[in-house]
Amino acid sequence: MQGESPPVVDEKQPPPPAEAASAVVTKSWYDPLLKFFSSVHVAVITLIILAAISIIGTVLQQKNIGDVNDNMRLFQQFFGDAGRAQRAFDISEKIGFFHLYQTWYFYALLSLLSTSLIVCSLRRLPQTWKIMARPKVELEESGFKASPNRRTLTLPLSRAEAAATVVAALSKGGFGKRESERDGALYLFGQKGAYSRLGIYVTHFSIIMIFIGGILGSLYGFKAYMQITEGDTSDQIMMRGDEGRTATLPFKVRCDDFQVEYYPGGQRPKDYFSRLTVIDAGQETLHERIEVNSPLQYKGIWFYQSSFGDTGRGLKVSIRAVDPKTGAAHDLVFTGTDILDVPGTGVRVQMQRIFPDFMQDEMGRPTTRSNQPKNPVAAVQVLLPDGTSKLTYLFKHRPDLKTVAGLPVDLTFADFSSIQYTGLQVVYDPGVWVIWLGCAFMVIGLWFAFFSSHRRVWVRLREDGGATAVVLAGNANKNRERFTEEFERLGDAIEAAGGARS
Amino acid sequence: MNSSALFNGSMVLYLVATVAYFIYLAFRNEKVGVGATLVTALGFVAQTAAIGLRWKESYDMGFGHIPLSNMYESMVFWSWSIILIYLIFERVYRNRSLGVIAAPLGFLAIASISIASNISQEIEPLVPALQSNWLTVHVITSFLGYAAFTISFGVSVLYLILAADKRKDAFYVVGMASLVTMLTLFAATILDFAVQKIGGTVQPHLFAASFASHSPGVKIVSWIAAVGIFALFWYVGALYHERLAALFPGLRILDDLSYKMVMVGFPLLTLGIVTGAAWANYAWGTYWSWDPKETWSLITWLIYAAFLHARFTAGWRGKNTAVLSVIGFAAVVFTYIGVNFVLSGLHSYGSA
Numbered sequence: 001m002q003g004e005s006p007p008v009v010d011e012k013q014p015p016p017p018a019e020a021a022s023a024v025v026t027k028s029w030y031d032p033l034l035k036f037f038s039s040v041h042v043a044v045i046t047l048i049i050l051a052a053i054s055i056i057g058t059v060l061q062q063k064n065i066g067d068v069n070d071n072m073r074l075f076q077q078f079f080g081d082a083g084r085a086q087r088a089f090d091i092s093e094k095i096g097f098f099h100l101y102q103t104w105y106f107y108a109l110l111s112l113l114s115t116s117l118i119v120c121s122l123r124r125l126p127q128t129w130k131i132m133a134r135p136k137v138e139l140e141e142s143g144f145k146a147s148p149n150r151r152t153l154t155l156p157l158s159r160a161e162a163a164a165t166v167v168a169a170l171s172k173g174g175f176g177k178r179e180s181e182r183d184g185a186l187y188l189f190g191q192k193g194a195y196s197r198l199g200i201y202v203t204h205f206s207i208i209m210i211f212i213g214g215i216l217g218s219l220y221g222f223k224a225y226m227q228i229t230e231g232d233t234s235d236q237i238m239m240r241g242d243e244g245r246t247a248t249l250p251f252k253v254r255c256d257d258f259q260v261e262y263y264p265g266g267q268r269p270k271d272y273f274s275r276l277t278v279i280d281a282g283q284e285t286l287h288e289r290i291e292v293n294s295p296l297q298y299k300g301i302w303f304y305q306s307s308f309g310d311t312g313r314g315l316k317v318s319i320r321a322v323d324p325k326t327g328a329a330h331d332l333v334f335t336g337t338d339i340l341d342v343p344g345t346g347v348r349v350q351m352q353r354i355f356p357d358f359m360q361d362e363m364g365r366p367t368t369r370s371n372q373p374k375n376p377v378a379a380v381q382v383l384l385p386d387g388t389s390k391l392t393y394l395f396k397h398r399p400d401l402k403t404v405a406g407l408p409v410d411l412t413f414a415d416f417s418s419i420q421y422t423g424l425q426v427v428y429d430p431g432v433w434v435i436w437l438g439c440a441f442m443v444i445g446l447w448f449a450f451f452s453s454h455r456r457v458w459v460r461l462r463e464d465g466g467a468t469a470v471v472l473a474g475n476a477n478k479n480r481e482r483f484t485e486e487f488e489r490l491g492d493a494i495e496a497a498g499g500a501r502s
Numbered sequence: 503m504n505s506s507a508l509f510n511g512s513m514v515l516y517l518v519a520t521v522a523y524f525i526y527l528a529f530r531n532e533k534v535g536v537g538a539t540l541v542t543a544l545g546f547v548a549q550t551a552a553i554g555l556r557w558k559e560s561y562d563m564g565f566g567h568i569p570l571s572n573m574y575e576s577m578v579f580w581s582w583s584i585i586l587i588y589l590i591f592e593r594v595y596r597n598r599s600l601g602v603i604a605a606p607l608g609f610l611a612i613a614s615i616s617i618a619s620n621i622s623q624e625i626e627p628l629v630p631a632l633q634s635n636w637l638t639v640h641v642i643t644s645f646l647g648y649a650a651f652t653i654s655f656g657v658s659v660l661y662l663i664l665a666a667d668k669r670k671d672a673f674y675v676v677g678m679a680s681l682v683t684m685l686t687l688f689a690a691t692i693l694d695f696a697v698q699k700i701g702g703t704v705q706p707h708l709f710a711a712s713f714a715s716h717s718p719g720v721k722i723v724s725w726i727a728a729v730g731i732f733a734l735f736w737y738v739g740a741l742y743h744e745r746l747a748a749l750f751p752g753l754r755i756l757d758d759l760s761y762k763m764v765m766v767g768f769p770l771l772t773l774g775i776v777t778g779a780a781w782a783n784y785a786w787g788t789y790w791s792w793d794p795k796e797t798w799s800l801i802t803w804l805i806y807a808a809f810l811h812a813r814f815t816a817g818w819r820g821k822n823t824a825v826l827s828v829i830g831f832a833a834v835v836f837t838y839i840g841v842n843f844v845l846s847g848l849h850s851y852g853s854a
Contacts, residue, residue: 040811040815040816041816043811044808044811044812044816047804047805047807047808047811048804048805048808050804051800051801051804051805051808051833054797054800054801054804055797055801057792057797058794058797058798058841062792065791065792065793101792214790223787223788263565263627268627268629269629269630270565270627270630271630271633272630291630292630292631292633292785293630293631293633293634293636293784293785295784295787302787304785304786304787305630306786425786425787426787427787427788429787432783432789435779435789436780439776439779439780442772442776443769443772443773443776446768446769446772447769450765450768450769
């Protein structure tokens, strides 16, 4: 693509305007600065330093993402000595390694990159614009000679007829046309895909846009968290990254319901969602069901399903008791450690304890891993008519598991519910649209910069004893092999249409 | 027929294709060359069918999702993308000499994950955060980009080895070191696979049995062997330098190819990062959180951006950009695999 072949014309970067001017005017104070920022080497080195320094933040836990104290363990592992580890920890904290991406020097590097990007682009843009908008129509003989693609034809036509043939072929190939007359020769010039030269500027501009979007978001936006218990209404949010500062939303949100479903086996949540109602100025203005990957938006503020939990209140456990003799089933609904009768059997059941997320500890004792109802197990005391009692465990997900045999009634864990709360991430980010626009520009810019090329064709027509001598030259700034084929086709078309004799 | 039988079939076909491409290169026999391409294409068809079948199997299990959601599935897709990009390249440029790079890389990606005993190959249900169409776009764009970078890496290693005129050339050493690393992985994968099939008593994991062995003696011997193998390649490679160079397209073409692959990979990686950010924003309300995976993808992006600028604007060619391509690929591998095992974060599916 970017072959080593010498370019036909004007591909070389001319001296930038500032340097050209410096021959006449004395150098101004900002010249060295301008020179520094417009250097590609500075830009590339900045990219590499940014990449290298970013690594630190991926190795060390960062504030607001991970637990900074984990870094102490890491240092201890690395140094094997508590004193040195402590020193390393203190130094790292001091120079901002635990919030690397918010440090002044990280911002300084980003600013250096932006400045370099802007200066580089602005200094090269006028030249690019000149190549695009004011192309050199009359190519010199040396230009024709040096061209990587060249074709000479003699058409048995008058110059005007030959010109018409060439113009027709050019326009059929999609090349825009310009012409000029000098020293008895007619020069034609056609180009297409000139805009592809702007692709890289669009890409550079898009990076600045993304930075602007990020700055807007951090200046005028906020990220917060709110927790609403089922049935409750709230407008209180807890700001993130700002130890415990609370704020009040301009409207209220009510959590009507929260549900979580697990995949069989019980540990992996399949789906969890909240039904929310927005209450603005006393009016219910919006009802929506939100879940992960499906947020709610009201007045520019977004609510994302982020976490959930159990309040431990309003516990309701339903145990199904079946009398094997009669087949009669009874649902016993417990709201505490109450004792309930199984009608017609003389058996009574007492709820002992509920384990929402059952597990056994090291000693083999039953306990619960969390408050989430991932694997609910009920410990119930079965009080038999003869005055004895038996303790049994009922597994909601494993109704086949029986810990005690020979009970006069068949007990299964039917249902479990309690009042839950939903955890919502609350975000307001006015810069996010600038970010997406920037991303779109970036992808479009890259597409033009890489996959379309500026293709140019120069033609000189000269009358030559009743016939017309035609010389064609052409080049492309990218994808040159493809262009060579196109150029050959163009030559063939002119040759065929003009009835050439070579 | 189930999907894993088809995956195994495609794996074997890629191995056969690797051998065939080598024979084609050594003897310039067109018939063998066409055969190599056919075998690769057949392997690709089998792999595509396997991915489709696995997709269907997930629906049969009741939690259907596109098979792009865990380490195993993404590695398979990486292999698939490498072969896809190579086959397109072979068709467009009518040159099959790089099959000798693409086929073994495609094989390595799928085979190494198939034998890794600590990686689950089960079809698993998706946690709510992954239940999104963004997952599909994000993974496909990222991995097509990774695949293009992989081929660029392979071509660059070849370039570094062939471009050297002296054995002591640092670029040659980098090239050889990369080649020996890849060959060791390749050999280890095949050996592991063979041992696993025979069901022998040998520890089926070469790495665990050598470099990571509990016995310091085995450890030392392993390292000495590794250095020895490297020295052998380094020495012999230089002896047969001329003959090797004659097998492959010219250096200018290799250089150009490596660059073209970066040009394909870079916009795809950009799209991968952008779709990832869009997804994160939709799921959690944060488009960028400096999570290690995100940061490493940015590091990779910055390295390839440096590559493009060095080449486009600063006029770097050949060995310099080839080394950048090798570094970029190392960053790709770390972004994809290293982050999951070494660092922690949102994408920690590999540690499960």
